[in-house]
Amino acid sequence: MPLGPGIVKQLADVYRKVRNTARYLLGNLHDFNPSTDAVPIAELPLLDRWMLQRTAALIDTVSKDFEDYEFYRFFQALQNFCVVDLSNVYLDIAKDRLYVSAVDSFRRRSCQTVLHLVVERLAGLIAPVLCHMAEDIWQNLPYSVAEASVFERGWPTVPEDWRTQVNTAYTFEAHTQIKDLLLVLRPMVNRLLDAGRRPVVASPNAATEHEPIGSSLEAQVQILLGAADGQLGTQTATNGAADGEAKAAHSVALGLALLETSPHPEVDNLADWLLVSALHIGGETPTETPTEVLAEATEAGLTVRISRAKGQKCERCWHYETDIGQFSAHPSLCGRCVAVLAQPSNRGSNNPDRSR
Numbered sequence: 256m257p258l259g260p261g262i263v264k265q266l267a268d269v270y271r272k273v274r275n276t277a278r279y280l281l282g283n284l285h286d287f288n289p290s291t292d293a294v295p296i297a298e299l300p301l302l303d304r305w306m307l308q309r310t311a312a313l314i315d316t317v318s319k320d321f322e323d324y325e326f327y328r329f330f331q332a333l334q335n336f337c338v339v340d341l342s343n344v345y346l347d348i349a350k351d352r353l354y355v356s357a358v359d360s361f362r363r364r365s366c367q368t369v370l371h372l373v374v375e376r377l378a379g380l381i382a383p384v385l386c387h388m389a390e391d392i393w394q395n396l397p398y399s400v401a402e403a404s405v406f407e408r409g410w411p412t413v414p415e416d417w418r419t420q421v422n423t424a425y426t427f428e429a430h431t432q433i434k435d436l437l438l439v440l441r442p443m444v445n446r447l448l449d450a451g452r453r454p455v456v457a458s459p460n461a462a463t464e465h466e467p468i469g470s471s472l473e474a475q476v477q478i479l480l481g482a483a484d485g486q487l488g489t490q491t492a493t494n495g496a497a498d499g500e501a502k503a504a505h506s507v508a509l510g511l512a513l514l515e516t517s518p519h520p521e522v523d524n525l526a527d528w529l530l531v532s533a534l535h536i537g538g539e540t541p542t543e544t545p546t547e548v549l550a551e552a553t554e555a556g557l558t559v560r561i562s563r564a565k566g567q568k569c570e571r572c573w574h575y576e577t578d579i580g581q582f583s584a585h586p587s588l589c590g591r592c593v594a595v596l597a598q599p600s601n602r603g604s605n606n607p608d609r610s611r
């Protein structure tokens with residue numbers, strides 16, 4: 256078995272990543288009681304179902320790795336889960352749900368439901384090799400659990416209703432489409448947002464200067480689906496690269512259609528998933544000329560354009576909105592934040608009525 260300073264450092268990095276992730280999860284559960292606040296699995300938004308399905312896949316993978324004595328694979332899977340699925344995607348999007356939404360709102364409670372399900376299983380999965388950290392997590396769960404120790408809980412298993420195979424509302428196809436929005440489209444938009452943060456854009460014709468954006472919320476995104484939303488249903492699967500690209504664009508188009516049908520548009524909302532202030536979906540050509548394009552790219556059959564968001568920055572949620580200044584009680588806030596502040600549960604008392 257190879258061992259050296261590099262390997263030890265790599266494992267220490269995984270250890271720190273898992274620890275920081277667990278701390279974040281626990282910290283955001285401080286006011287959550289599963290017995291009164293949890294949202295039933297069947298009622299969770301698509302984004303949350305995606306996260307649970309990823310957690311199910313991690314449990315399956317790690318169970319097999321341990322059975323096969325492939326411990327290095329366990330660390331890889333664990334790191335990938337914490338870095339990509341949780342930190343880069345789910346928790347990045349979750350910030351707005353956890354910090355901006357009303358304390359007792361469905362949008363926040365559904366997110367906390369996922370965080371508590373994930374952190375308990377994360378503790379169980381690391382218990383054989385990171386036993387002290389696992390027990391540390393368990394002893395710091397901010398709500399009561401039946402087992403006094405993580406080692407009384409037993410090996411994590413996947414509840415059947417997390418799986419795509421048994422749920423008609425969240426099928427394997429839906430999972431693939433959500434995955435493509437989060438892991439194909441989102442990184443593409445993030446690369447363009449990075450380009451928008453640079454003052455000069457080199458276009459094929461000439462380099463153009465513009466005032467760079469800072470936060471992604473300063474931007475709006477335009478997505479042109481081109482041929483992807485039309486006739487691609489007739490395409491058959493092949494191994495060609497062009498068809499692979501067309502399939503990605505087709506999957507994104509299907510994912511967008513799926514989001515339209517979600518009963519929870521306040522969570523299943525692509526602008527929020529991309530952390531931008533506005534999103535426009537168009538056909539082959541833009542319906543209106545966008546304000547100055549800061550960055551643009553065509554990849555995988557999709558064209559994505561970044562431009563500066565309209566409106567002003569809300570002091571509370573940092574989104575750029577056009578309704579700021581319309582509310583005399585809070586002249587620097589957007590309508591969404593004004594509505595949140597009007598709820599009594601956000602002034603300290605915990606309102607038990609989650610009427611949603």
Ligand SMILES: [Zn+2]
Pocket residue numbers: 569570571572573574588589590591592593
């Ligand atoms: Zn706001």
